[in-house]
């Protein structure tokens with residue numbers, strides 16, 4: 002099992018280029034199943050979850066290869082409808098092949114994703130909404146057996162709760178449904194906008210009719226296209242926070258600052274100096290870090306995927322802070338590890354009470370999930386001495402070349418086997 006060795010504390014200084022978005026790439030890869038024509042994708046991040054999704058598509062019969070900087074996906078002979086547990090269990094976004102398989106073939110057998118460290122990750126909202134399109138399903142031994150005897154038929158769907166994955170599954174499915182589908186109470190994360198842009202370029206008929214409403218007209222013909230996925234806003238947010246945690250000075254490039262306006266405003270309130278340009282942000286950390294109360298929320302609220310990272314920063318604030326995790330039921334797995342480094346965070350239900358004025362001490366640590374892992378790196382970067390972080394396979398699911406990017410801006414970090 003690989004580990005990361007981090008020697009803190011040092012200020013991060015220099016430039017970091019942000020990679021393509023994992024959470025935009027995954028639904029877009031699943032959506033390529035709709036088309037029998039070649040799709041060329043650019044800017045996909047080299048992370049484990051993307052590799053797993055590619056393996057899942059190949060297990061369904063997709064022909065996939067790299068050509069220069071493009072991933073070329075050829076689905077004209079794709080004809081399998083079985084997504085196995087072995088692939089879906091490690092990457093819950095595997096459930097996103099359900100919508101396109103039903104749209105294309107009218108039947109599918111897809112493994113239930115199963116839970117993970119941050120929560121039980123149910124898919125009831127996906128299944129209830131697909132039923133509205135005429136899907137019949139039963140769950141047998143952990144698999145969803147779904148059929149649409151009359152094909153998918155468009156209708157009006159109101160999501161009972163805002164769900165990124167359910168919104169993505171239904172958008173993709175509705176693209177080939179007969180007639181018109183309206184989706185209300187949609188998630189509007191930028192990755193969903195990127196998926197919609199991809200599908201429109203593919204030849205789908207989709208329109209935003211209100212802030213959280215979409216109108217989708219089923220089509221038959223799709224185009225051969227090239228598409229470049231958006232930047233990873235969570236990776237960008239992570240490095241912005243790293244700059245403030247280490248009182249550093251970083252230029253974060255290849256981004257669209259307006260998309261992370263909430264995070265920028267919050268970091269300014271905390272005391273960071275931020276200079277924004279068209280596709281980059283310069284952020285300068287300050288000695289004085291002000292405390293803040295934060296609640297995670299669907300976009301454009303503060304993202305749950307940055308909750309662990311901002312907690313590290315708030316441990317160093319001048320006063321105490323409160324963090325409310327309103328998206329997932331168990332997303333405080335990083336707290337126990339941070340407390341072993343000297344943090345004083347106490348949890349009550351979905352609230353974390355973060356004491357300020359913490360000086361992190363180095364320690365041997367255990368990563369538990371993707372974003373918790375990176376919060377341990379942030380704490381280790383600000384702790385004087387050597388920390389070791391175990392189970393970093395969690396990290397490799399979603400951060401491309403993280404130790405290389407951090408070393409380039411002065412971090413003393415290396416991977417050890």
Ligand code: EPZ
Pocket residue numbers: 023024027093094120121122123124125126127128162163164165166167188305306328329330371372399
């Ligand atoms: C997506 O997960 C992201 N994953 C998550 O990022 C992100 O944290 C989450 O959205 C929230 O922004 C990808 O995009 C691949 P949800 P998803 O459906 O789609 C409950 C990361 O670190 N729910 O919006 O699974 C669910 O349990 C990952 O990159 C149901 O109850 O999130 C959760 O409490 C972690 N029933 C809440 O809704 C359902 O059918 C939000 O989940 C679906 C979801």
